[in-house]
Amino acid sequence: MRTLTRYILRLHFAPFLFAASGLTVLLLLDQVSKRFERLIGKGLHWSVIVEVFVYSTPFIIAQTLPMAVLIAVLYVFSRLEGDFEVTAIKASGIPLTRVMAPLLVCAVILAGAMTWFNNTILPQSNHHLQVLLTGIGRKKPTFNLREQTINEVLPSRLYVHPGTIDQERSEIGDVRIYDERDGQQSHTIYAARGKMAFEEGGEDLYFDLEDGVMQVRPNQRPYAFRRVAFEHMRLRIPDMGNALERDTLGAVRGDREMNIAEMREEAHRGFLMADAARAESETYARAITRQLLDFRQPVEAGSLMETATGAAAGPKGEARGDPGSGMEPGTEEGSLAVDEIGSGPGGDSDSAAAATGEDSAPDSAALAAESAARRFYTAFDAANQFEQYADRELTGLRRVNQFWVEIHKKGTIPAACIVFVLIGATIAVRFPRGGVALVVGVSLVCFGAYYVFLIVGEDLSDRLWMSPLWAMWAPNIVFGMFGLGALWRSTRVTR
Structure with a gap:
């Protein structure tokens, strides 16, 4: 058996390396x-x-290793069956499952190594690649500009709209520049042509513009402006820098630039966002319901629950007769909401506490909902507020699914190595005369179908139609069941 195991593994080693x-x-x-x-x-x-x-290589390796496993298994088992070696092994009383066992063990080891790789090496390489590409994009900005497009040179401060671009000479034609760097006035510059260049030190960017007009509009007087024509104008933008800069500390990490622990934290933040929106919506609903049952609109922005205030000041009848007398002397309007909803004696105060679902002072979510309820006057206001809560909850849930999809994906793709061993061996034994055409055809079909399953599952999870767990593991389950069924059929035919 050891000889057979070494023989099978040795046959797969070279095709696997070649395919990978x-x-x-x-x-x-x-x-x-x-x-x-x-x-x-x-x-x-x-x-x-x-x-x-x-830095691009780790991401590619994470995709190609499962593909290489399938190609190697298809090639080797197709060759073994074509040379009748599988038939001889079966005739010796050794089942096909025993022949596949060493490959399945190696696939499990490879899947574990790839999961570690995807969680440690891959996020760092993706992050460094993104930082490097961002720094390259800032170098020589003419290569980053697009014709007939408003390009942001300085965020929210300077925009360039070139009609034509000559990349070799760093020349731009029919250019418009929108300069908002001066907080007191806005500059709009139109020029027939110009050049972009860095100073010799490589820090300041210069626009050398010709045959144009500059319009200056004071921000305090939007209907007044000055118009200045020029034959030549030099516009200086300091501290742009032409050197390659890599801001690894200030760069924001995306979901594919995080490890599992970091993505779990982000997913938890999304859950807290959705939970807070749900709690505010419930508190808001109870608050406006209680307000409607009082059969009157609030008198002031700080007087939501006159009944609770009246109970603290005197008899309920007095509070209804004079809504403004419900507040005790020295009580501030800003603290009224907390006092009304807090715990204490009195039926109205207890009902206010019940509206928040707590027996103590409300948290920030409850206070935000109560504050929104004070602004309630029409059904349209309530509908808009409920829509905002629903949007926040939906955003939080989508954030949860987004990060959990990436968490499961770090294990799903490595686990495909095990599934592809089952599929490749059984298909190659079933069609021994396929040769290279079988290897190429089955590989393309399996790869295409598998990644279509992943893309569709990710989209369904983003739409909240499917949980991330089932969305990401469904391809392995479907392909694995197909492989086990084909293996059972092959064993059954052999007997």
Whole structure:
């Protein structure tokens, strides 16, 4: 048995390495073709370009290893069955499951290693790649500008709209610049042509503009403006920088740049957001219901529950006769909501506490809902408020699903290695004469179907139609059941 195990593993080693390296190179070349335009002409050192593709490699490896497992298993078992070696093994009384056992063990080990890789190495490489690409995008801004588009050069302060761009000469034509850096007035510049260049030190950006007009509009007087024509104008933007900068501390991490622990924290924040919105909605509903049952509108913004206030000041009849006399002398309007809802003797005060669902002073969510209820006057106001609560709850739930999808994906794709061993071995034994066509055809169909399942599942989870657990693990379950069924059929036919 040990000889058979070593023989099976040795046969799979070379095809697996060949398939993994070949697929990685192909996908890496695809990345090169997509990012070539963003990298060329930036004046980057060759080491920076190499660094971009080094950081792109872990993401590609995370996808190609399961593919390589399927290709290697299909190729080896198709060859074994074509040479009647599988038939000889079966004739010796060794079942197909025993032949597949070493591969399944290796697939489990590989899946565990890939899960660790996806949780530790991959998030860091994705983050460094994003930071590097962001820094490259800021270098030589003419290569980052788009024709006939309003380009943001400085966030919320400076925008450039070029009609034409000559990347080689860093020239722009029919350009409009919207300058909001001066808080007192806005500048709009129109120029027939111009150039963009950094100073020799590489920190300040200059626009050399020709044949244009500048309009200056004071922000305090929007209907007044000055118009200045010019033949040549030089616009300086300080501290732009032409050097490659990498802000790894200030960069915000996306979901694919986090490990499982960080994504669980983000998902928990989404759950708290949804829970707070749900609690506010319930408190708001009880508050406006109690207000409607009083059969009158609130007199002031700070007097939501006159009944509770009247109970603290005197008999209920006096409070109804004079709503303004319900507040004790020295009581501030801002503290009225807390006093009304807090615990204490009196039926009205108890009902106010019941409206929040607590026996003590309300939390911030309850106070926010009570504050919104004071602004309630029409059904339209209530409908808008309930819609805002529903949107916040939906946003929180989608945030939860977004991060849990990525958490499950870190284990789903590695687990595909085990599933592909089952599928590849049983299909290759079932069709021994397929050859290379079988390997290529089955691989493409399996890869395509598997990733379609993942994409559809992720979309359904984002729409809250399916839980992230089932959305991400459904492909493995479906393909695994197919592989087990094919294995059972093969064993049954052999007997």
